Amino acid sequence: MYVLLKILSLLPLRFLQAFGACVAWIMAVTQTAMYRTTRINIELAYPELNTQQQAEFIKRSLRHQCLSYVECIKFWGMPSTYSLSKIQNITGESCLQDAIDSKRGVILVMPHLGNWELVNTWLSTKSRPMIMYKPNKNHAMNRYILEARQKTNAILVPTDERGIRAIFKHLKEGGVTLILPDHLPKSSGGIYAHFFKQNVLSGTIVPKLAQKTQAKVIGISCLRQSQSTTFDIHCAEVCESIMNKDLNTSVRCLNQHMEATIAHAPEQYIWSYKRFRNCEGNINHYRVVRASA
Numbered sequence: 631m632y633v634l635l636k637i638l639s640l641l642p643l644r645f646l647q648a649f650g651a652c653v654a655w656i657m658a659v660t661q662t663a664m665y666r667t668t669r670i671n672i673e674l675a676y677p678e679l680n681t682q683q684q685a686e687f688i689k690r691s692l693r694h695q696c697l698s699y700v701e702c703i704k705f706w707g708m709p710s711t712y713s714l715s716k717i718q719n720i721t722g723e724s725c726l727q728d729a730i731d732s733k734r735g736v737i738l739v740m741p742h743l744g745n746w747e748l749v750n751t752w753l754s755t756k757s758r759p760m761i762m763y764k765p766n767k768n769h770a771m772n773r774y775i776l777e778a779r780q781k782t783n784a785i786l787v788p789t790d791e792r793g794i795r796a797i798f799k800h801l802k803e804g805g806v807t808l809i810l811p812d813h814l815p816k817s818s819g820g821i822y823a824h825f826f827k828q829n830v831l832s833g834t835i836v837p838k839l840a841q842k843t844q845a846k847v848i849g850i851s852c853l854r855q856s857q858s859t860t861f862d863i864h865c866a867e868v869c870e871s872i873m874n875k876d877l878n879t880s881v882r883c884l885n886q887h888m889e890a891t892i893a894h895a896p897e898q899y900i901w902s903y904k905r906f907r908n909c910e911g912n913i914n915h916y917r918v919v920r921a922s923a
Contacts, residue, residue: 631768631770631771631774632770632771632773632774635703635706635707635770635771635774636707636774638700638703638704638707639703639704639706639707639708640707641704643701643704643716643859644858644859646700646701646703646704647697647700647701647858647859649700650693650696650697650699650700650701651693651696651697653696654689654692654693654695654696654697655693657692657696658688658689658692664692664695664902665688665692667901667902667903667904667916668688668691668692668695668901668902669684669688670906670915670916671901671902671903671905671906672684672687672688672691672901674826674827674828674906674915675826675827675828675901676896677827687896687897690897691896691897691899691901691902692902693897694854694897694898695900695901695902697854697858698744698745698898698900701745701747702745702747705745705747705748705751705778706747706774706775706777706778707774707778709781710751710754710781710782713747713748713751713752714751714752714755716748716859716860716861717748717752717852717860717861717862717863718855718860718861718862719862719863720862720863720864720865721862721863721864721865722864722865722866723863723865725848725865725866725867726738726756726848726850726865727756729846729848730756730757730806732804732846733804734804734844734845734846735800735801735802735803735804735805735806735807735843735844735845735846736757736801736805736806736807736845736846736847736848737801737807737809737836737839737840737845737846737847737848738753738759738806738807738808738809738848738849738850739809739810739811739836739847739848739849739850739868739884739887739888740808740809740810740849740850740851740852741810741811741812741851741888741891741892741899742810742812742899742900742903743851743852743853743891743892743895743898743899743900744851744852744853744854744861744895744898745852745854745861746810746852747778748852748861748863749808749850749851749852749863750779750782750784750808751782752852752863753784753806753808753850754782754783754784755783757783757805757806758783758784758785758805758806759783759784759785759805759806759807759808760784760785760787760796760797760800760805760806760807760808761779761784761785761786761787761807761808762786762787762788762789762793762797762809763776763779763786763787763788763789764788764789785800794835794839797839798839798842798843801839801843801845802843807839808850809835809836811833811835811836811884811888812825812888812903812905813833814830814831814904814905814907814908815831815832815833815834815835817831817908819833819834819835820832820833820834821834821877821878821881822909822910823878823881823882823885824882824885825885825888825889825905826889828906828909828915829909829910830905830906830908830909830910831908831909832881832884832885833881834877834880834881836872836884837872837873837874837877837880837881837883837884838877840872840873840880841873841875841880844873846867847867847868847872847873848865848866848867848868849864849865849866849867849868849887849888849891850863850864850865850866851863851864851891851894852864853894853895853898854895854898864891864894866891868883868884868887869883869886869887871883872884872887904916
């Protein structure tokens with residue numbers, strides 16, 4: 631598989647994207663597990679849309695999700711200069727640069743939106759970010775991804791308590807970290823807070839790190855342009871409520887920021903992730919649907 635991934639990365643980006651679009655079409659026609667999860671999430675998050683609108687949304691979402699995956703194969707296998715050439719516009723860069731220059735530490739929060747791998751490459755030209763990395767279960771895939779991550783200035787730390795302690799120290803020294811906070815956390819690392827109309831278990835790591843280190847919290851995203859082969863990076867400060875010592879307030883602030891970020895291009899979000907499998911009241915929306923099917 632490692633050799634296959636290397637070969638695929640040499641193919642033109644437009645060819646890989648066309649292949650990804652074909653896979654998305656097949657998924658929609660055959661209604662795969664990825665299709666079903668995407669449908670459930672969109673129905674939960676956008677109940678105001680009628681059936682036809684939701685169906686169109688699902689198709690667009692599947693297409694963009696598949697584009698993200700094949701793009702990652704390309705960007706992981708190519709030199710950093712190639713990836714950087716695909717970034718067209720950057721908004722809010724001064725806000726990020728000022729935060730880095732302040733030496734207070736910077737926590738960048740980024741949902742799984744657009745192409746998050748390009749952000750790693752771009753950010754490494756401005757700082758030496760510390761990023762959590764969980765090894766892929768597939769040895770060949772893990773080798774491929776790890777080689778790509780090690781080509782940048784990023785410092786990789788494990789996704790456990792050791793990693794959190796390393797990030798804490800890095801922030802206290804004025805460093806930069808990048809966190810994708812829309813994962814479903816373990817019960818011990820989250821509280822219930824509303825996210826797209828669902829009172830779902832939500833991570834507390836970002837608010838806790840921000841409050842303990844007084845680091846600046848900046849939101850970042852990398853959105854695919856309409857022609858698909860270039861991307862725009864957007865940076866924006868997260869509301870000051872993220873520093874509120876009341877976790878209910880700070881976590882709600884973070885969730886609202888992610889909702890606002892996703893709203894810029896909701897079809898580019900990874901809706902196939904089972905984000906709502908632990909909602910308040912021990913509700914797992916995916917289990918309920920399977921049981922009733």
